[in-house]
């Protein structure tokens with residue numbers, strides 16, 4: 434591993450020794466973490482099934498409720514659970530695990546016959562605990578990178594409460610996008626700091642992040658100017674990442690650092706697609722433009738980041754290495770190609786391309802899960 438990545442990884446993810454059961458909590462705690470990871474995985478599988486149903490394609494699970502809760506399953510049930518689990522592990526306090534537990538269990542409740550408000554409320558509680566985790570970490574070690582991620586968690590909590598108040602996803606999606614973007618940008622700032630501390634860089638990202646948070650709320654209240662300004666803030670985030678993120682340098686290395694950088698840069702490109710769409714076309718609460726912004730952020734940006742960070746984060750959760758192998762690029766290219774096809778389908782009004790691209794998205798994510806599981810088990 435290059436020095437560029439070796440340092441940050443040690444900082445942002447507690448070392449396997451620190452995380453091992455011997456040091457705090459024993460095997461039970463490790464099993465608990467794996468169970469929470471699986472809870473997020475089940476949410477993703479349910480969300481993918483819902484995605485196939487929304488495309489009008491055959492799906493393995495076809496509960497009627499799935500059609501209404503695809504966004505909650507994917508963003509809070511899957512990504513929210515992963516983020517909260519990573520933060521709980523870093524905080525090393527038993528109560529913090531209640532955050533991924535609630536976001537994951539809330540997601541499962543959403544597909545049961547209990548009233549939808551119950552699942553949404555449990556998820557909102559989980560997001561509230563995530564905000565509290567950041568507060569506890571802040572007391573231990575305040576930093577700009579943490580402040581940015583903390584701000585992101587407030588946006589997620591706001592979205593969770595607005596879902597409870599029955600505000601449609603199309604209207605509040607900028608808050609969810611802000612949550613994902615600020616969480617990831619804050620984590621990248623930690624890495625950029627170690628690789629090349631530049632005066633003013635952290636302050637600039639803090640200002641941009643404040644703009645992302647304010648304009649995501651403005652997009653909800655005043656859709657046209659708010660969405661355009663939100664797009665501009667996201668574009669500023671992309672420019673900051675291109676200027677300061679280590680990925681622009683590690684792309685020239687080999688092995689894992691290059692694999693990580695490829696996925697990161699592709700993720701930034703998709704963030705730019707969403708940003709340009711909002712900036713030039715204004716609000717996208719439904720229709721093909723909605724499909725583009727939602728999945729440029731949810732799949733192109735966030736899932737590329739998951740692929741990029743999985744070989745670094747998963748070992749910290751599982752206490753087993755996920756060895757890098759070039760075969761992992763297959764999932765990257767499948768995700769990119771299928772998302773391009775899907776967006777082309779949206780732009781040209783081709784139902785065939787949209788459906789095939791969407792089905793390809795599901796296949797790409799499943800291929801990644803299968804490869805990662807095989808690599809962890811074989812190792």
Ligand code: HEM
Pocket residue numbers: 481483484485487488501503504505507508512602603606719720721723724727728730731732735736791792794795798
């Ligand atoms: C991987 C395969 C996926 C497929 C096949 C899929 C499919 C779909 C479809 C067909 C829609 C309806 C689009 C529309 O109304 O215009 C949709 C909406 C949505 N998707 Fe996905 N999606 C996938 C992944 C994701 C991911 C990874 C995320 C987020 C992390 C996500 C978040 C959303 C959200 C928030 C909505 C809006 C839901 C609503 O308005 O209720 N999707 N998806």
